[in-house]
Amino acid sequence: MSSKEEILGKCRTQQDYPMPRLDDIAAVKYPDPLTQFVAMSAAVGGKVVELQPGKDINHLLRSLFPEAVNIASNLPEISLANRNPDTVGSAAELDGTDLGVVRGEIGVAENGCIWVPQTMKERAVCFISENLVILLPKEAIVNNMHEAMKRIRVGDYGYGCFISGPSTTADIAQVLVMGAQAARSLTVVLLP
Amino acid sequence: MSTQHSKKAAAFLKNQEYTAWHDATFWGVRVGRDNMAMGLEEWEQLRQKASEIKLHTLSHLDKYLEQFAGNAAKNGVKVHWAADADEFNSIVLDILTGSGVKKMVKSKSMLTEECGMNPYLEAHGIEVVETDLGERILQLKGQAPSHIVMPAIHLSHHDVGELFEQKGISEGKGNHDPTYLTYRARLSLRKEFLSAGAGMTGANFGIASTGEIVVCTNEGNADMSTSIPKLQISAIGLEKIIPDYDSLAVFQRMLCRSGTGQPTTSYTSFFRKARCADGEFHIILVDNGRTQWLQNPAHWELLKCIRCGSCMNTCPVYRRSGGYSYSYFIPGPIGINLGMLRSPEEHQGNLSACTLCGSCQCVCPVKIDLADQIYAWRQEWPAAGKKLICSVMNAVYKNEGIYRNFTGIAHLANILPAPWLPFYLRFPRKPFHSLAHDEL
Numbered sequence: 325m326s327s328k329e330e331i332l333g334k335c336r337t338q339q340d341y342p343m344p345r346l347d348d349i350a351a352v353k354y355p356d357p358l359t360q361f362v363a364m365s366a367a368v369g370g371k372v373v374e375l376q377p378g379k380d381i382n383h384l385l386r387s388l389f390p391e392a393v394n395i396a397s398n399l400p401e402i403s404l405a406n407r408n409p410d411t412v413g414s415a416a417e418l419d420g421t422d423l424g425v426v427r428g429e430i431g432v433a434e435n436g437c438i439w440v441p442q443t444m445k446e447r448a449v450c451f452i453s454e455n456l457v458i459l460l461p462k463e464a465i466v467n468n469m470h471e472a473m474k475r476i477r478v479g480d481y482g483y484g485c486f487i488s489g490p491s492t493t494a495d496i497a498q499v500l501v502m503g504a505q506a507a508r509s510l511t512v513v514l515l516p
Numbered sequence: 517m518s519t520q521h522s523k524k525a526a527a528f529l530k531n532q533e534y535t536a537w538h539d540a541t542f543w544g545v546r547v548g549r550d551n552m553a554m555g556l557e558e559w560e561q562l563r564q565k566a567s568e569i570k571l572h573t574l575s576h577l578d579k580y581l582e583q584f585a586g587n588a589a590k591n592g593v594k595v596h597w598a599a600d601a602d603e604f605n606s607i608v609l610d611i612l613t614g615s616g617v618k619k620m621v622k623s624k625s626m627l628t629e630e631c632g633m634n635p636y637l638e639a640h641g642i643e644v645v646e647t648d649l650g651e652r653i654l655q656l657k658g659q660a661p662s663h664i665v666m667p668a669i670h671l672s673h674h675d676v677g678e679l680f681e682q683k684g685i686s687e688g689k690g691n692h693d694p695t696y697l698t699y700r701a702r703l704s705l706r707k708e709f710l711s712a713g714a715g716m717t718g719a720n721f722g723i724a725s726t727g728e729i730v731v732c733t734n735e736g737n738a739d740m741s742t743s744i745p746k747l748q749i750s751a752i753g754l755e756k757i758i759p760d761y762d763s764l765a766v767f768q769r770m771l772c773r774s775g776t777g778q779p780t781t782s783y784t785s786f787f788r789k790a791r792c793a794d795g796e797f798h799i800i801l802v803d804n805g806r807t808q809w810l811q812n813p814a815h816w817e818l819l820k821c822i823r824c825g826s827c828m829n830t831c832p833v834y835r836r837s838g839g840y841s842y843s844y845f846i847p848g849p850i851g852i853n854l855g856m857l858r859s860p861e862e863h864q865g866n867l868s869a870c871t872l873c874g875s876c877q878c879v880c881p882v883k884i885d886l887a888d889q890i891y892a893w894r895q896e897w898p899a900a901g902k903k904l905i906c907s908v909m910n911a912v913y914k915n916e917g918i919y920r921n922f923t924g925i926a927h928l929a930n931i932l933p934a935p936w937l938p939f940y941l942r943f944p945r946k947p948f949h950s951l952a953h954d955e956l
C-alpha cells in the first residue's frame with residue numbers, strides 16, 4: 325500500500341463535527357474604511373499618498389523617490405520604468421532594483437493588507453526591490469479579511485499575496501527593524 | 517526524564533537579569549495579544565468558529581486531504597505523501613538530486629525541524645540555507661529554536677553581533693546595533709537567494725478548495741526563497757489543511773494577533789502553481805505520527821493547533837524557564853502536550869513544567885484545553901517518581917506485615933527532620949515540580 329492510501333485510511337475517524345456557519349460572524353466594520361486603511365498602513369510601517377485627479381503618476385513617484393535609478397514595472401503608465409519584470413531574462417536580473425511598482429486590487433481596512441495577485445512574469449519584483457510602490461484604486465477598500473477573501477482571485481500565474489507594510493523582523497533582541505529580506509519600504513499610492 | 521525541565525530551569529534562572537528580561541519580553545507580547553483581542557468585539561466568536569472549523573476538518577480529514585491533493589494536482593503541482601520523517605527526508609532529497617540542486621534556501625518550518633531534514637540533506641551534500649533571520653542566526657550558531665515564532669529569543673544583540681563578526685557577515689568589529697546587523701544579514705542572504713537552485717517553505721495553511729499553500733511571514737523570506745529559484749518544495753503537516761478561503765479569513769485574522777500582537781503578518785502568500793513553465797512545485801504532505809494522534813480519544817484535539825505561539829508567551833513557566841528547558845523541540849504548553857503524543861517515555865518530564873493556571877487555554881485562538889490536557893497526561897502517565905512510589909506502595913500493600921510496620925511509624929513524619937523521612941512519606945507533601953527536581 326502506498327503512503328497515500330495508508331495515510332488516508334488512518335485518517336478515517338468515528339467523529340463527525342459539522343462545519344460551522346461563517347456568514348454570521350459579526351466582523352468589524354468601519355464608518356470610513358479608507359481612513360482606517362490609511363491609519364493601519366501607517367501602523368504597520370507603510371506610507372500612503374494620494375494621486376490627485378489629473379496628475380501624472382510618474383511625476384509623483386519621482387518626487388517621492390528622487391534618487392531611484394533602477395525602476396522596475398510592467399505597468400504601461402509607468403514611463404519611469406527602465407526594467408520590465410515581463411521581459412527580464414531571469415528573476416535574478418531584478419536584483420539591485422531601487423523601486424518596484426505594481427498594482428494592488430483590494431485594500432483591507434482592519435490590517436492594512438493589500439491583495440497583490442501576480443500579474444507579471446517575475447513576481448520577484450514585489451520582494452527584491454528596495455522600495456515597493458503599490459497602486460491601489462481608492463474605492464477598492466474593504467472592511468475586513470472576510471470581505472477580502474470573498475473577492476480575491478489567484479490568476480493564471482498561480483500566485484498572490486496580501487502585503488501589509490515593508491518587510492520587518494524583530495529576530496534580534498526583539499527590536500523591530502524594517503527591511504529584513506524583502507522591500508525596505510512600502511508606499512501605497514491611492515488612485516482617484 | 518522528569519529532572520530535566522526543573523534542572524534546566526534552575527540553570528536558566530541563575531542569570532536573574534536575563535530571566536527578568538525574558539519574562540518581561542514575553543509578557544509584553546502577551547499584552548500585545550490582549551490589545552489586539554480586545555480591539556475586536558468578535559474575538560471570542562472567532563475563537564469559537566476557529567475551533568469548530570478545526571474539529572470539523574480533522575473529523576473529515578481524509579475527505580479534505582483528497583480534495584486538497586486533487587486540486588493541487590490539477591494546478592500542475594506534484595503531490596507527495598510521507599508516512600514518517602524518513603520518507604519525508606528521502607522525498608526531498610530525491611527531488612533535489614533529480615534536479616541537480618546543490619543549494620536550497622528555505623523559510624521557517626517547524627516540520628522540517630521535526631523531521632531533522634537539514635542534517636539529513638547536509639549529510640548528502642546539499643547545502644540548506646535558513647532565510648528567516650532568527651533561524652539563520654541559529655543555523656550559524658549551531659543551535660535549535662527556543663520558541664516557535666521567535667526562535668532566537670535567547671540571544672542578545674551582542675551574541676548576534678559577535679557571531680556575525682566571526683562569520684564575516686559584519687564588517688569590522690563592535691557594531692551590535694540590531695538595525696545594522698539585520699542589514700548585514702540582508703546583504704549576505706541576498707547572495708544566497710540569487711545562487712540557490714531550490715526554495716523551500718513550510719505551510720501555515722493548505723486550502724482544500726484550491727489546492728494552495730498559504731504561508732505567513734513578516735520578513736518576506738518565503739517569497740524571496742520561491743521567487744528566484746525555479747524549483748519550489750513546500751512541506752505541510754496533514755493537520756494544516758482547512759476547507760476554503762472563508763475559513764482562512766478566520767485563522768489569518770487570529771494567527772498573528774495571537775502570536776505577536778500584530779494585526780497581520782507583512783506577507784500572507786498564496787502558492788498555487790510552479791513559478792514558471794520550466795519550473796516545478798512539489799507539495800509534501802507529512803503524517804509522521806499525526807494519523808495516530810488523531811485516533812487518540814483523549815488528545816486528538818491537540819491537532820487543532822495553528823502554531824501561533826501565544827500559549828508559550830503567556831505561560832508563567834515558559835517565561836521563567838526558556839525554551840531549552842523542555843526536552844521536546846517545541847516548548848511551552850503545546851510542546852509539553854505534543855511531546856507526550858510523540859513519546860511519553862522520553863518527554864513526560866515536561867509535565868512538571870505546568871502550574872495548571874490555565875492561562876494558555878484562555879488565549880489559545882483555537883481553544884485547545886492545553887492545561888486540562890496536561891492534567892490528563894499526569895493521570896495517564898504518572899511521572900517516573902510516581903511510578904517508583906507506586907511500586908513501593910504495591911510491595912507494601914501486598915504484604916500486610918510490612919504495611920503495619922509502616923503505618924506504625926507514619927506519625928514520625930511529623931517530628932523527624934526531612935532527610936530522615938522515608939521517601940514515600942515525603943512525596944505527597946511536595947509539589948510535583950520539586951519532587952521532580954529533588955528526587956529523580
Ligand code: SF4
Nearest residue numbers: 821822824825827880
Ligand atoms: S496550542 Fe493554541 S496557543 Fe498554543 S501555539 Fe497552538 S494555537 Fe497557539
